[in-house]
Amino acid sequence: MEFLSQYGLFLAKAVTIVVAILFVVVGILAASSKGKKEHRGQIEVSLLNDHYDDAEDIIKSFVLDDDERKQEQKALKKKLKEEKKAKKKASDEDEPKKRIYVLKFDGDVKASAVASLREEITAILTMATPADEVVLCLESPGGMVHTYGLAASQLTRITSKDIPLTVAVDAVAASGGYMMACIGNKILAAPFAIIGSIGVVAEVPNFHRLLKKNDIDFETFTAGEHKRTVTMFGENTDKGKAKFVQELEDTHELFKSFVSEHRPQVNVAAVATGEIWYGKRALENNLIDDVQTSDEYLMSKRKEANIYTVTFEEKKTLQEKLGMAARLATDGVVNQLIERFSHNRHF
Structure with a gap:
């Protein structure tokens, strides 16, 4: 046990030195990068x-016997020959496939993914034309009004060019997420995907009574x-709360108008209650x-169209990579120490 303790201390010291060096290097890089052009992604x-x-080829290689594989190869050759002819014909007629x-949008409260989406x-x-199509795989429970408004505005850049936009929801598109979905010419959803929540909510904790109990004054000057209508620390007046509710x-009225504009087939009065539907x-x-x-x-479109996934990947600077390495090193030593000293212990 003494050996393990000494080993743990030595490991902790070694990693601490490495992490310290990494942080110094990161600090130097941060200082030297000030004023330089912001790095982008691709x-x-x-x-x-x-x-x-x-995926199809892998499955076939396992499930088909020799005779079936030979037949499959013949069918594949015939198919490729027909596709070549069809491609030549389409080229001659100037009708590309x-x-x-x-696109994929995984939305958090701040709609942070809008930076990549744009x-x-x-x-x-x-490149896209009205003959093409954009499919947005959208997952979001909603969040801030202004950021999801911006995300929806980005999608209107597609539809304003008369390019068909299909929004597919596999799990959830609620509140701000549904605001984005409404831009689509067509909305698809899995059988138990959560849809709707056309409402607005705000929760504000208030610590005024606690501060008052402890003789602490909190002053707000405007x-x-x-x-400032309501505050977390000051006393909220009825007038201030009424104004906040009015806002x-x-x-909510703007949200309902937005849904009515983009999906006129929806009975907004019936669904804009904040409820969700599967x-x-x-x-x-x-x-x-x-x-x-x-x-x-x-999958249903794979034969008739070329399907491209498009993602924006941000390039990490050396500073960010070293910072990540430092975090991983710290996490690694903690995990090793836990593993060493919790041997044969169960929670």
């Missing part, structure tokens, strides 16, 4: 058809009658257009 594109074809661009849409718009109601129930309320998963939809 667009990554992959052909989803190849992924489907590879349809292109589908696939880059991806910009890239797509350099210029403008409604600069929420106004935001896929099939959402279809009954015209909140979506079909009950279908994103995988099912894209």
Whole structure:
């Protein structure tokens, strides 16, 4: 046990020195990078058809016997020959194969993914035409009004060019997430995906009574009658709370108008209650257009279109890489120490 203790101390010291060196290097790099141009990322594109074809080939190699494989190879040669002829004919007729661009948006409260979304849409718009299609795989429970408003505005850049936009929801598109979905010409959702929540909510804790109990004053100074309506630490007045609720109601009205504008088939008065609906129930309320998963939809298009996934990958600077290495080193030593000293112990 003494050996393990000494080993643990030695390991901790060694890693501490390495981490300290890394932090010094990171600090130097941070200081030297000030004033330099902000680093950017790059667009990554992959052909989803190849992924489907590879998966199909792997399955066939295991499940087909020799005779079936020979027949499959003959059928494949015939298919490739026909595709070559069709490609030549399409080229002669100047009718290129349809292109589908696939985007993914995994939304948090701040809609942070909008930074990548705007880059991806910009890239797509350099090539896409009304003959193509954009499919957005959207997952979001909603969040801040202004950031999700910006995310929805990014999607209108697609539809304003008359490029069809299909929004596919496999798990959840609620509140701000549904605001984004409404931009789509077509909304698909899995059978139990959560849809809707057309409402506005704000929760503000108030510590005024606690501060008052401990004889602590909290003063807020403003210029403008409604600069601060409610506060976490001061005493909230009925007038201030009424104004705050009024602002929420106004935001809700804007939300309802937005849904009505983009999905006129929805009875907004009936669904804008803040409730959520699962896929099939959402279809009954015209909140979506079909009950279908994103995988099912894209697989159904693999024969008629070239399907491209488009992602914006941010480049990490050396500073960020070293910072990550320092964190990993710290986590590593902690995990090793726990493993060493908790041997044969169970929780």
